[in-house]
Amino acid sequence: xxxxxxxxxxxxxxxxxxxxxxxxxxxxxxxxxxxxxxxxxxxxxxxxxxxxxxxxxxxxxxxxxxxxxxxxxxxxxxxxxxxxxxxxxxxxxxxxxxxxxxxxxxxxxxxxxxxxxxxxxxxxxxxxxxxxxxxxxxxxxxxxxxxxxxxxxxxxxxxxxxxxxxxxxxxxxxxxxxxxxxxxxxxxxxxxxxxxxxxxxxxxxxxxxxxxxxxxxxxxxxxxxxxxxxxxxxxxxxxxxxxxxxxxxxxxxxxxxxxxxxxxxxxxxxxxxxxxxxxxxxxxxxxxxxxxxxxxxxxxxxxxxxxxxxxxxxxxxxxxxxxxxxxxxxxxxxxxxxxxxxxxxxxxxxxxxxxxxxxxxxxxxxxxxxxxxxxxxxx
Numbered sequence: 395x396x397x398x399x400x401x402x403x404x405x406x407x408x409x410x411x412x413x414x415x416x417x418x419x420x421x422x423x424x425x426x427x428x429x430x431x432x433x434x435x436x437x438x439x440x441x442x443x444x445x446x447x448x449x450x451x452x453x454x455x456x457x458x459x460x461x462x463x464x465x466x467x468x469x470x471x472x473x474x475x476x477x478x479x480x481x482x483x484x485x486x487x488x489x490x491x492x493x494x495x496x497x498x499x500x501x502x503x504x505x506x507x508x509x510x511x512x513x514x515x516x517x518x519x520x521x522x523x524x525x526x527x528x529x530x531x532x533x534x535x536x537x538x539x540x541x542x543x544x545x546x547x548x549x550x551x552x553x554x555x556x557x558x559x560x561x562x563x564x565x566x567x568x569x570x571x572x573x574x575x576x577x578x579x580x581x582x583x584x585x586x587x588x589x590x591x592x593x594x595x596x597x598x599x600x601x602x603x604x605x606x607x608x609x610x611x612x613x614x615x616x617x618x619x620x621x622x623x624x625x626x627x628x629x630x631x632x633x634x635x636x637x638x639x640x641x642x643x644x645x646x647x648x649x650x651x652x653x654x655x656x657x658x659x660x661x662x663x664x665x666x667x668x669x670x671x672x673x674x675x676x677x678x679x680x681x682x683x684x685x686x687x688x689x690x691x692x693x694x695x696x697x698x699x700x701x702x703x704x705x706x707x708x709x710x711x712x713x714x715x716x717x718x719x720x721x722x723x724x725x726x727x728x729x730x731x732x733x734x735x736x737x738x739x740x741x742x743x744x745x746x747x748x749x750x751x752x753x754x755x756x757x758x759x760x761x762x763x764x765x766x767x768x769x770x771x772x773x
Contacts, residue, residue: 397426397431398422400431400434400435400438401422401425401426401429401431401434403434403438404425404429404434404437404438405421405425407437407438407439407440407487408487408489408490410442411442411487411489411490412489412491412752412755412756413489413490413491413526414490414526415490415523416522416523416525416526417522418518418521418522418523419521420514420517420518420521420522421518423514424494424511424514424515424518427507427510427511427514428473428493428494428498428507428511429473432464433464433468433471433473436454436461436464436465436468437468437473437474437487439453439454440474440485440486440487441486441487442486442487442489443486444475444477444479444484444485444486444487445484445485445486446479446482446483446484447461447462447465447482447483447484447485448482450465450485462483465483465485466483468485469485469602469605469606470606470607470608471497471498472488472492472493472496472497472498472500472606472608473488473493473497474486474487474488475487475488475602476602476605476606477598477601477602477605494511494515494518494523495515495519495572495573495576495652496572497572497608498511498515498572499511499512499570499572499573499575499576499579500569500570500572500575500593500603500608500609501569501570501607501608501609502569502570502575502590502591504579508575508579509579511576511579512576512577512579512580512583513580513581513582513583515576516576516577516580516582516583519652519655520659520660524652524655524656524660525660526759527653527656527662528656528660528661528662528663529758529759529761529762529763530754530755530758530759531663531664531667531758532635532667532745532751532754532755532758533635533653533664533665533666533667534634534635534653534751535632535633535634535635535644535646535653535666535667536632536633536634536635536666536667536668536669536744537630537631537632537666537667537668537669537719537720537721538554538556538559538631538632538633538643538669538721539554539556539631539669539671539720539721539722539735540625540631540721540722540723540725540726541555541556541557542722542726543722543725543726543733543734543735544671544722544734544735545674545734545735545736546736546737549670549737551670551741552637553633553637553640553744554669554670554671556621556631556633556643557618559633559640559643560596560614560617560618562640563596563597563614564596564597565596565597565600565601565611566594566595566596566600566611566612566613566614566616566617567594567595567596567599567600567601567603567604567609567610567611567612568591568592568593568594568595568609568610568612568616568617568620569591569593569595569603569608569609569610570590570591570593571588571590571591571592571593571644571645571646571650572593573646573650573651573652573655574586574588574590574647574650575590576650577649577650578590584649586647586649586650588627588628588629588647588650589623589624589627589629591620592620592623592624592629592645593609593642593643593644593645594617594620594621594642594643594644594645595609595641595642596640596641596642597639597641598641599641599642600641620645621643621645624645625722625723625726626726626727627645628647628689628723628727629645629646629647629723630645630646630647630651630691630719630721630723631643631644631645631721632644632645632646632651632653632666632721634748635666635667635744635745635751636744636745636746636747636748636750636751637743637744637745637746637747638746638747639747639748646666646691647691648691648692648693651665651666651691653665653666654666654691654692657692658693665691665692665719666719667742667744668718668719668720668738668742669719669720669721669735670720670737670738670741670742671720671722671735671736671737671738672713672715672718672720672735672736672738673694673695673713673718673720673722673724673725673733673734673735673736674733674734674735674736675710675711675712675713675732675733676732676733677700677702677703677704677710677711677732678702678703678704679704679730679731679732680700680703680705680709680710680711680730680732681705681729681730681732682697682703682705682706682707682708682709682710683729684697685724685727685728685729686711686724686725686728686733687711687724689723689724689726689727690723690724691719691721691723692717692718692719693714693717694713694714694715694717694718694719695711695712695713695714695724696711696712696714697709697710697711697712698710698711698712700712710732711724711732711733720735720738722735
């Protein structure tokens with residue numbers, strides 16, 4: 395079998411997961427630098443949910459002692475998920491979203507593979523890869539407010555309270571932001587000045603990262619310190635977009651975050667899912683410094699003439715309410731305290747768990763496709 399066919403077979407297998415690999419001139423060159431032919435052969439047919447080493451050895455007709463180091467090496471590259479079940483190693487297929495947009499860049503390495511992958515992923519991302527999210531209103535991440543920017547914390551729901559999210563975890567890990575590192579490793583992309591080691595992971599996912607050198611273990615206090623550093627740096631807290639089993643808090647910037655790039659560059663209808671808050675402005679105390687406009691990751695604020703403004707410029711922030719994610723990045727550093735987050739009129743409940751998130755993803759894509767086929771226009 396030719397090497398190209400080996401990769402074609404892996405592509406076909408990966409297309410059976412929730413996230414596909416659209417055909418593109420960028421695809422095969424990317425697959426070649428991401429997987430070796432031997433890795434592609436082993437991963438083709440590997441169940442997404444995972445099987446024990448002995449089961450996989452039987453599937454591949456290999457000696458477990460020969461197979462084990464190869465699977466461990468792929469886990470260290472982020473190509474396969476790994477863990478222990480009943481005292482035996484198990485391995486599962488990592489989907490293409492996980493490999494190309496997350497695990498390959500978590501370690502923050504500056505090596506040949508990373509340098510080769512980064513520009514190819516960036517081109518494929520814009521060519522067709524991320525278009526799969528264009529029709530989905532339910533995204534993989536949801537903005538979570540910076541706590542101190544909320545005017546009335548009595549209404550904060552557990553899944554929107556970053557402290558409560560952390561309290562429910564039993565393991566904490568940090569990796570580099572894969573979006574930021576991917577951009578920084580691409581000579582044709584901009585260089586982001588924000589800190590990179592700010593991607594937080596919990597529980598089973600965190601253990602997987604640390605066991606394979608994709609991240610490092612940290613304490614809950616260190617996790618809180620990273621969140622504070624990120625907020626001060628102008629980064630937006632973004633959490634797994636479901637209520638139960640949250641395993642990630644990203645700290646996102648407008649220039650690198652894949653969801654924000656989908657909105658700003660690719661024209662998607664939504665960036666991330668919003669929190670249940672929206673910024674409110676007191677024009678009478680605003681100094682018209684423009685810091686909030688500069689910090690907003692959605693370009694939702696602009697300084698405009700305002701009749702209640704008391705500053706010499708006569709300006710105050712004007713909000714495009716439909717763009718506000720309710721993250722609090724603008725309010726966090728407001729020198730006059732003129733911006734706070736207020737609860738939206740209606741409460742939006744995110745999916746209950748990751749499975750429901752994926753169900754909504756497919757349902758929304760199907761509905762948009764049906765609308766187009768019927769000659770309608772997706773709003």
